[in-house]
Amino acid sequence: MQLLLWRSNSSSAISDFAFTAYFRSGRIYVVDTKANPRSPSLHKVVEPEDIISKTGLAYAHTSHCLASGDVLISFLGDKDGNAEGSGFLLLDHEFNLKGRWEKPGHSPSFGYDFWYQPQHKTMISSSWGAPAAFTKGFNLQHVSDGLYGRHLHVYSWPGGELRQTLDLGESGLLPLEVRFLHDPSKDTGFVGCALSSNMVRFFKTEDESWSHEVAISVKPLKVQNWILPEMPGLITDFLISLDDRFLYFVNWLHGDIRQYNIEDPKNPVRTGQVWVGGLLQKGSPIVAITEDGNTWHSDVPDILGNKLRAGPQMIQLSLDGKRLYVTNSLFSAWDKQFYPELVEKGSHMLQIDVDTENGGLKINPNFFVDFGAEPGGSCLAHEMRYPGGDCTSDIWI
Numbered sequence: 001m002q003l004l005l006w007r008s009n010s011s012s013a014i015s016d017f018a019f020t021a022y023f024r025s026g027r028i029y030v031v032d033t034k035a036n037p038r039s040p041s042l043h044k045v046v047e048p049e050d051i052i053s054k055t056g057l058a059y060a061h062t063s064h065c066l067a068s069g070d071v072l073i074s075f076l077g078d079k080d081g082n083a084e085g086s087g088f089l090l091l092d093h094e095f096n097l098k099g100r101w102e103k104p105g106h107s108p109s110f111g112y113d114f115w116y117q118p119q120h121k122t123m124i125s126s127s128w129g130a131p132a133a134f135t136k137g138f139n140l141q142h143v144s145d146g147l148y149g150r151h152l153h154v155y156s157w158p159g160g161e162l163r164q165t166l167d168l169g170e171s172g173l174l175p176l177e178v179r180f181l182h183d184p185s186k187d188t189g190f191v192g193c194a195l196s197s198n199m200v201r202f203f204k205t206e207d208e209s210w211s212h213e214v215a216i217s218v219k220p221l222k223v224q225n226w227i228l229p230e231m232p233g234l235i236t237d238f239l240i241s242l243d244d245r246f247l248y249f250v251n252w253l254h255g256d257i258r259q260y261n262i263e264d265p266k267n268p269v270r271t272g273q274v275w276v277g278g279l280l281q282k283g284s285p286i287v288a289i290t291e292d293g294n295t296w297h298s299d300v301p302d303i304l305g306n307k308l309r310a311g312p313q314m315i316q317l318s319l320d321g322k323r324l325y326v327t328n329s330l331f332s333a334w335d336k337q338f339y340p341e342l343v344e345k346g347s348h349m350l351q352i353d354v355d356t357e358n359g360g361l362k363i364n365p366n367f368f369v370d371f372g373a374e375p376g377g378s379c380l381a382h383e384m385r386y387p388g389g390d391c392t393s394d395i396w397i
Contacts, residue, residue, distance in 0.1 A: 026051065026058055028073065030095050033387050044095050052079050055100050057089055059131045062113045066158075067397055069093035072101055074125060076111040081132030083147070086111030088125075088160075102155065106162040110149035116157045117180045118397045120187050120204065123155040126175040137337045140228075143195065148174050152191060152202060154210050164210055171196050171214050177237055181244045181265070184396040188265050190215065190238065192249055197233040199249060201265060216260060216268050218251060221280070222289040231279065231288075236330055237314050241321045242391045246271070246359070250312040252330060253338065254278050255298055257312050257352060259361050271359025275300050276350055277328060278311040279338070303368045309348065310339035316384035317354075317391050324352040324361070329380035346372025347381035 026048025031040045051057055057075035064072050071091040078085025086108055088101035100107075110127030117123075127149025128134065133142045142148060150172050154164035168175060173195040180189035187204035199216035218233035233251030240247050240262070247260045247268060255278015260268040279286050281300040288296050300308050310328040317324050329335055329347045336343050351367035354360070371379040385393060 026060070028060060028063075028091075028095075037387060046091070046095065046097065048079075050097060051089065054097050055087070055089055056085055057087055057100070058085065059111075060089070061111065064114070064116070064393065064395065067118075070098065071095065072114075074111050074114050076128060077131040081130060081135065083110045083127075083130035083149075088114070102160040102162065106155070106160060108153040108162070109151060109165070112149070112176055113178045115178050115180050115189065116395060117184060117187070117189075118157060118395070119184045121157050121159075122187075122204075122210075123157045124178055124180075124189065124191075124202065124210075125153045125155070126178045126191055127151050127153070128174060128176060134331070135333055137333045143173060148195070150175065150193075152178070152210075152212070166202065166210060166212050168193060168196075168200055168212060171198050171217075172200050172212075175200070176235070177239075179238070179240050179392075180395075181240060182242055182391065182394070182396060183244055186244070190240070190247065190265075192235040192238045194234050194236055195232060197235050197251070199235065199238065199247070199268070203265075215265070216249075218254070221254065223280070224287050224289060224295070225285045226279070231286075234311075239315055239317055239392050241317060241356075242319065242394075243321065246321070246354075246356075248315055248317065248324060250315060250326070251278070252311040252313050255280055255300065255311045257315070257324070257326065257361060259354070259359055261359060272355070272361035274352060274361040274363055276312050276326060276352070276363060277308040281308070301363060301365070303350065303363065303365060306348065306368055306370065308350070309345060310335065310342040312350075314383050316386070319386065319390065321356045322354050323364075324354055325384055326350050326352060327381040327384065329382050332380055335380060343380070344378065346370065346374070346378030348372070349381055349384070 028046040030044040032043040033040045058079045059076035062074045073089045090098040090101045112126045112128040114125035129148035133147040152166040172193040175191045175193045178191040197218040198214045201215040202212045220230040220232045223231045234253040236252045238249035247262045256275045259272030275298040282297040312326045314327045349369040351364040353362045371381045
């Protein structure tokens with residue numbers, strides 16, 4: 001098994017190169033993963049000054065490699081952190097700047113993730129928030145102030161025309177990761193809405209427009225000794241297995257990972273759940289309150305003598321669907337706010353063993369990668385990728 005892990009906020013791997021984009025520096029790094037897979041080397045750096053001068057874009061996030069050989073990257077704002085500056089950058093096959101992908105006047109109101117489905121000539125992007133807001137940590141007032149998103153943007157593919165904007169309302173606050181089903185003929189997908197803690201399904205209607213509905217809802221928990229009387233799950237990542245049978249998502253604050261059978265995408269069925277951290281694990285001063293007034297903590301095991309820190313954040317699934325890998329850093333400013341110990345002691349990576357026949361999740365007791373023991377000091381681990389592609393990067397045409 002070979003897995004690429006980048007200590008950054010975004011990456012996408014293809015057979016020869018991996019692309020990583022860094023919020024703080026604004027640089028895009030192109031890493032050669034083919035020449036020596038065990039020792040990747042830096043191939044090229046795209047400097048932020050060049051990106052800004054040509055496109056006005058800043059705060060890079062998601063990258064996808066296109067069938068044309070180009071690379072498409074989403075950006076979350078302009079150099080001053082305004083969401084109105086968000087959009088999409090095209091690099092050619094030699095990683096030179098080509099310019100914006102979307103047509104003039106068709107930029108999204110907020111930027112974050114995106115996924116395209118070529119057979120339906122559609123790309124859909126999501127909307128986190130204004131960098132000027134989220135880079136300082138989470139402030140609930142900023143949601144009311146309109147500094148966070150709740151929309152999906154529907155684009156023509158590959159034309160780059162904004163055809164429709166879906167307002168997800170209060171049930172779709174902070175829509176982050178967005179995925180179509182892998183079957184390229186399917187016209188349905190999901191988006192994880194972090195603050196509302198809902199999985200929203202989007203789909204094409206008979207008149208060729210797009211609509212949406214809540215498919216899975218995680219109820220907020222009543223709690224004591226926290227900043228609010230109720231705690232959302234905070235769905236920060238999800239993925240769909242390559243055979244489109246299972247959907248997995250994380251609740252970064254609650255601390256659990258869930259598995260759902262989505263063979264009927266309209267009616268997901270929960271088939272697995274495992275607790276791997278969170279704010280409610282035993283020993284925490286924060287307690288959850290049940291409907292009958294009792295208190296409870298989640299039971300989180302130690303792994304190889306290590307207490308699990310923070311909550312599950314990014315996930316990646318092995319190509320056979322039997323191993324789910326999980327890291328625990330969301331974004332350094334938010335890590336410091338909700339899990340200060342994580343910044344001090346560093347991240348870790350876990351392996352969750354998956355029952356692909358009947359459904360079910362179990363923590364592998366013999367797998368623990370500690371990023372707190374790096375030579376240069378503790379690190380915050382985020383995205384994971386398989387060389388050659390995986391279920392969060394590959395798109396079929």
